[in-house]
Amino acid sequence: MSTPWAAWDHILKIDPDKPLVEGETFADVCQTGTDAIEIGGTLGMTEDKMQRVVDACAEYDVPLYQEPSNPSVVIDSPVLEGYLIPTVFNSTDPFWMVGAHKEWVRIEDGLDWDRTTTEAYIVMNPEASVAEYTEADCEQSAEDVGAFARVAEKMFGQEIVYVEYSGTFGDPEIVQAAADGLDDATLFYGGGIGDYDSAYEMGQHADVIVVGDLLHEEGCDAVRETVEGVTDAHAASTPN
Template sequence: MTAPWAEWDHIVKIDPDKTLVEGETFQDVCATGTDALEIGGTTGMTEEKMARVVEATTAYDIPVYIEPSNVGAVVHREGLDGYLVPVVLNAGDVFWMTGAHKEWARLDDDIDWGSTFTEAYIVLNPDSSVARYTEADCDIDADEVAAYAEIAERMFGQRIVYIEYSGIFGDTEIVRAAADAAEEARVFYGGGIGDYDAAYEMGRHADTVIVGDLVHDEGVDAVRETVEGAKDAKSERADGV
């Protein structure tokens, strides 16, 4: 079966703990041309906040997935396409490799396993909230990132390798190393994508470019630029440019 994300060039990640730019709506976000929405965040997650965003976004014709950071923020709603669950490969705290997931399975009897998928995260910005929470070892080079990507796919059967710089624009050589190591797994990239050029540059290496803070800080016009950059990069890759 073809993976839901197989043709996604661009994702908008919406943080339920943050607001949209004044005057903009979730309908505006859905109309940017992005391929999918991920709903989630590292801090401040509650079921009430998550439910509000899920209810608002599933009203439109776009795939919507929750990216859960804790079991208390997971909701089940009609129209939700599923769950993309981070497994942080370079976490220092094993809770973020298996512990959080065990708690979700233990406490939630309504998990739709047919719509639940994992993302093999490699966290690389030591100053980010996700790095601090997971105690991630971010002092790793391109060879090590490539090795993480390889074991994610080959040993653990991961179908998504997520290179996470969260807040800063990452090292394109590291992203390319991960992409070269992953044969069939899809490489997601997130971090510091703020305009067309940044999206285009990372889109030349990663399969899918993700923006998060941009939608909250700059708004839908800026997001639309990144959609164009990611899709232009994908088109050139397909043409062998």
């Protein structure tokens, strides 16, 4: 797989288990200015729900990626640009690091490796479903997170490191520690981004910000503001 995310600033994560804001359509969702759409969530995932979102977004230009939370919800669709497969570095259960992946590969024939890449998650909000689901140890200092990020890149060859605060705005110092741990990998940050300022702030530390709940709670105009926030943060920090 090539590394298109190296050029991204913003990902919109659609949770197929949650409705859009009343009156909005997937056409609106695909025109928020985001660089890519990830389709996934932790709870209530089914192939059908995934497929419905993929179909609804298929005709627009924004690249679509599936982010499955378990092997049984992966859908085979030519419309998908690729599959971003989490591996949770701070899970206390190896199933969420490598076990689910082994099961997937054992069961499925002919996976499309060119369209498949992993995201090295560091799950930091103990209240999030994803933390509970993967039994993540969220007691990680900035030094720990920096070391996880470095291990992910240097020892496990990960192209994407994802600091995940799903549902709450994280600690910018921790996100910066992850950034400092990386040379080449792309740093995703997700969690609690709700407006221009929060997008700008995390945009100063992460390569890509991921916006999820805001789409389902506030809608497309609010998402568009976060695209502006991170774009401005990156423009301000890029030397000419």
